[in-house]
Amino acid sequence: MKARTSSSSLATRGSFHCAWLVFCAAALALAATLPAEAQEAARDPAYRAFPLIGSRLAVWAVAQLHLNFAAFILGVPIFALIIEIIGWRTGEPRYDWLSHEFVKLTFAAFSTTALLGAALLFLFVGYYPRFWTYMTSIFFPTYWVYALLFFAETFTVYLWYYGWDWLAGPRKWIHVGLGVLSNLFGTAILFVANSWVTFMISPGGVDESGALKGSVWGAINNFTWMPINIHRLIANIVFGGTIAAAYAAFRFLAAKTDEERARYDWMGYIGNFVALAAFIVLPFAGYWLGREIYAFNQTMGITMMGGFMSWLWIIQAILIGILFLGSNYYLWLGMERIPGSERYRKYVPPMLIVLTLGFMVWATPRSLVLTLDEARAMGGTHHPLLGVLGVMSAKNTVVNLMILTTFLSFVLYRRANRVSTRGWVGTGMAVQWAAFGVAAAIVVFYGVYGYFVESIVRIGFSVYQVLAVLAAIVLVMAIDIPMFRGARSTGRIRWGTIAPRSQYVLILLAVTFTWLMGLMGFARSGIRQHWHVYGILRDTSPEAVTPALGYAANVITVVTIVFFALVMFIFWLGGLGEKGRTATHGHAPAPMLAGGSDADA
Amino acid sequence: MRVPVGVKVGAFSLLVMGGYAYFANSIPQIESKPPQELSLEGGSVTPAQLVRAGEEIFKTKGTCEICHRIGQKGTRAPDLAGIGGRAGKARAGTSATQYLVESLLQPGALLVEGYPNIMPAVDKPPIALNRSELWALTAFLQSLGGTVDVVLADIPATAGAAGPGGAAAAAVKVPGDPAAGAAVFAGKGTCIACHKAGKLGASPVGPDLSQIARIQTPEYIMKKILDPAALGTVAGYPKGVMPPTLGQSLTAREYTDLVAFLLTLK
Numbered sequence: 001m002k003a004r005t006s007s008s009s010l011a012t013r014g015s016f017h018c019a020w021l022v023f024c025a026a027a028l029a030l031a032a033t034l035p036a037e038a039q040e041a042a043r044d045p046a047y048r049a050f051p052l053i054g055s056r057l058a059v060w061a062v063a064q065l066h067l068n069f070a071a072f073i074l075g076v077p078i079f080a081l082i083i084e085i086i087g088w089r090t091g092e093p094r095y096d097w098l099s100h101e102f103v104k105l106t107f108a109a110f111s112t113t114a115l116l117g118a119a120l121l122f123l124f125v126g127y128y129p130r131f132w133t134y135m136t137s138i139f140f141p142t143y144w145v146y147a148l149l150f151f152a153e154t155f156t157v158y159l160w161y162y163g164w165d166w167l168a169g170p171r172k173w174i175h176v177g178l179g180v181l182s183n184l185f186g187t188a189i190l191f192v193a194n195s196w197v198t199f200m201i202s203p204g205g206v207d208e209s210g211a212l213k214g215s216v217w218g219a220i221n222n223f224t225w226m227p228i229n230i231h232r233l234i235a236n237i238v239f240g241g242t243i244a245a246a247y248a249a250f251r252f253l254a255a256k257t258d259e260e261r262a263r264y265d266w267m268g269y270i271g272n273f274v275a276l277a278a279f280i281v282l283p284f285a286g287y288w289l290g291r292e293i294y295a296f297n298q299t300m301g302i303t304m305m306g307g308f309m310s311w312l313w314i315i316q317a318i319l320i321g322i323l324f325l326g327s328n329y330y331l332w333l334g335m336e337r338i339p340g341s342e343r344y345r346k347y348v349p350p351m352l353i354v355l356t357l358g359f360m361v362w363a364t365p366r367s368l369v370l371t372l373d374e375a376r377a378m379g380g381t382h383h384p385l386l387g388v389l390g391v392m393s394a395k396n397t398v399v400n401l402m403i404l405t406t407f408l409s410f411v412l413y414r415r416a417n418r419v420s421t422r423g424w425v426g427t428g429m430a431v432q433w434a435a436f437g438v439a440a441a442i443v444v445f446y447g448v449y450g451y452f453v454e455s456i457v458r459i460g461f462s463v464y465q466v467l468a469v470l471a472a473i474v475l476v477m478a479i480d481i482p483m484f485r486g487a488r489s490t491g492r493i494r495w496g497t498i499a500p501r502s503q504y505v506l507i508l509l510a511v512t513f514t515w516l517m518g519l520m521g522f523a524r525s526g527i528r529q530h531w532h533v534y535g536i537l538r539d540t541s542p543e544a545v546t547p548a549l550g551y552a553a554n555v556i557t558v559v560t561i562v563f564f565a566l567v568m569f570i571f572w573l574g575g576l577g578e579k580g581r582t583a584t585h586g587h588a589p590a591p592m593l594a595g596g597s598d599a600d601a
Numbered sequence: 602m603r604v605p606v607g608v609k610v611g612a613f614s615l616l617v618m619g620g621y622a623y624f625a626n627s628i629p630q631i632e633s634k635p636p637q638e639l640s641l642e643g644g645s646v647t648p649a650q651l652v653r654a655g656e657e658i659f660k661t662k663g664t665c666e667i668c669h670r671i672g673q674k675g676t677r678a679p680d681l682a683g684i685g686g687r688a689g690k691a692r693a694g695t696s697a698t699q700y701l702v703e704s705l706l707q708p709g710a711l712l713v714e715g716y717p718n719i720m721p722a723v724d725k726p727p728i729a730l731n732r733s734e735l736w737a738l739t740a741f742l743q744s745l746g747g748t749v750d751v752v753l754a755d756i757p758a759t760a761g762a763a764g765p766g767g768a769a770a771a772a773v774k775v776p777g778d779p780a781a782g783a784a785v786f787a788g789k790g791t792c793i794a795c796h797k798a799g800k801l802g803a804s805p806v807g808p809d810l811s812q813i814a815r816i817q818t819p820e821y822i823m824k825k826i827l828d829p830a831a832l833g834t835v836a837g838y839p840k841g842v843m844p845p846t847l848g849q850s851l852t853a854r855e856y857t858d859l860v861a862f863l864l865t866l867k
Contacts, residue, residue: 529635548630548631549626549630553621
């Protein structure tokens with residue numbers, strides 16, 4: 001243990017101290033924005049101009065980077081804790097190693113997140129003083145809650161990471177408890193910050209002049225607060241999973257030994273599994289968020305989906321289609337390293353067809369801003385044939401079918417090297433297939449029925465579609481787990497023998513999801529158009545124009561490149577401490593998996 | 602030669618992101634610009650000009666076209682073809698003008714059967730049409746099958762009050778001459794003694810105004826000249842130096858010229 005706390009420990013501890021300093025600086029800046037002082041300061045300019053690139057671009061870039069890092073350090077600990085609990089309850093040390101490995105990644109990114117958060121705060125205070133004064137007048141009490149939560153989060157994460165060896169063995173439950181606390185504090189921090197962001201989109205608890213009507217709770221609990229809380233929580237897990245999987249993929253590709261390749265193949269699989277599991281429920285959270293935006297303000301909702309942002313959803317559909325196809329392709333490639341999986345290869349072509357068709361329907365536009373010539377050429381604002389596929393009825397239907405298909409991929413992967421020995425296997429299988437079939441039929445039925453009813457009724461159909469899919473997932477897994485418990489193995493998973501192109505798929509997923517996060521951030525901010533706080537505080541700066549998608553895409557791309565460059569640098573720094581380290585640790589050592597595990601995770 | 606993994610992964614990632622960015626740049630590029638304010642009060646305007654202005658508002662700032670169609674049945678909101686003619690008969694004892702104005706200001710009170718109550722009051726944020734714009738929009742709606750007879754007095758004086766966001770601030774048009782304002786800046790106003798403004802002046806006593814229109818609202822600039830103490834002193838500069846008497850020493854013309862000049866400094 002002493003050996004471990006040498007180099008790597010010092011590196012991470014140093015970064016943590018840096019985080020502390022940054023946080024203290026931010027706290028000082030926060031203190032400087034006490035309402036009276038802030039109001040005094042804001043008598044001067046409403047805006048200041050950031051040199052060269054302008055204030056908006058500076059805030060945009062720093063906010064996106066900060067959110068990327070924050071999502072990573074909040075998402076990864078959630079599944080790291082789950083993996084640690086699995087290792088604790090099953091007694092399998094490889095899970096403990098993996099959990100520690102994941103937390104190590106977030107630990108290295110902690111200080112960068114705090115640094116970027118402080119930079120964002122400085123930008124708001126310095127370049128958007130009128131806006132910041134107004135936000136402070138509403139949310140000042142939450143600043144202290146945020147600061148206290150940050151302290152609590154820091155202490156528990158610190159203890160969680162450094163107490164890994166100290167709290168091993170019979171004291172493991174205390175260690176797991178620290179992990180739970182860390183995640184609770186982290187989630188609370190997310191919720192507090194979300195209240196500020198969502199208030200800007202859908203202000204609540206204030207009168208027409210923007211003054212607080214009652215308590216600050218009315219402003220916190222606005223229309224989009226809880227949907228964004230849930231959406232971001234799930235998305236953070238997906239994001240964390242994809243980044244962790246990409247890290248593993250990089251290590252796999254750079255591995256020099258079979259053992260190392262096997263270890264990172266397994267880690268990549270787990271990362272992707274986590275991402276995929278969370279990803280299939282993400283669209284549901286997205287629909288809820290969309291519905292709440294419409295409930296808050298129909299004009300905003302319609303502008304978002306059918307106005308100047310309509311093309312954005314086509315790009316989103318393409319990115320999500322790539323994520324679905326990539327995730328499934330990775331699973332199919334992974335089956336090649338599982339003896340006995342040949343039985344299921346015949347399912348791949350039909351699944352690919354469903355996914356591809358679903359992708360195409362989802363990417364079909366309905367309402368786009370057209371020039372008069374374009375509209376004339378098409379014979380109207382909607383395409384005479386394809387326009388039918390552009391409505392929500394069709395899109396809801398295909399996304400649910402894609403989720404079902406992806407789940408089927410996972411189920412087949414899961415049983416690839418196992419043959420159930422249960423006497424009721426035939427019945428179990430039949431019920432499972434029936435569950436898939438009934439869910440698909442319900443989804444299609446409501447999808448078609450949706451064309452014949454009013455929009456307000458149609459919106460409600462998506463709930464039935466989602467429930468049908470979720471019910472099928474629960475039922476299939478409820479049968480699958482006991483059915484394959486104690487199953488006969490057709491061979492061990494040959495970890496490390498997966499085709500290298502599969503690792504590029506993992507990198508593709510991470511890059512695509514990160515880019516998608518940037519795009520969705522632009523959508524979230526862009527729907528406010530020329531308002532800092534929608535309908536309350538107008539953006540009167542020269543930069544009040546909401547830019548076109550091309551410009552937004554260029555910014556998102558550059559920031560994503562910077563993010564990955566920083567991530568690689570941070571991981572490289574974190575890995576420096578590993579070099580030459582041979583001492584044993586209190587937590588589980590790196591597992592030996594090459595060709596020697598029947599683990600199905 | 603063996604290509605390092607980092608290079609391969611980096612090139613692959615750049616290719617993926619480049620593809621996304623390329624696609625996003627290939628599609629129609631549409632910006633959302635802040636709506637401009639229209640002011641017709643105090644001016645003479647013909648019904649035809651009013652209708653034209655109203656049609657523009659219908660399609661842009663009013664965001665009416667998102668839900669309403671003209672000559673096409675929509676699912677969200679009624680078809681407005683012929684509304685100018687129908688409006689006078691929609692409710693007994695209510696003129697077409699009254700009906701249309703009320704529909705715009707209190708849409709929930711005059712809901713057309715079969716349609717959801719989703720229309721926002723258009724004089725409130727975020728749409729926030731002012732009186733002139735409401736006047737023009739009503740005229741446009743009247744022109745759809747009816748007679749344009751709405752006058753500004755038909756629009757309630759309380760309608761269209763700007764919210765705290767300062768909706769009017771960004772588009773204030775000052776009827777001054779920037780060139781003459783530059784002369785005031787360098788001459789009678791004595792601003793040049795303390796301020797730099799682009800190529801004019803170099804004094805560091807007061808803040809550099811070379812980008813003042815970029816970082817400040819017209820409202821702030823106008824007020825600052827008349828009552829500098831009321832808006833405080835920019836951090837880092839001496840207090841009480843700016844003369845409080847410019848409101849008396851400058852003529853109205855010189856004042857508007859000076860503001861117009863400052864608004865060119867971006």
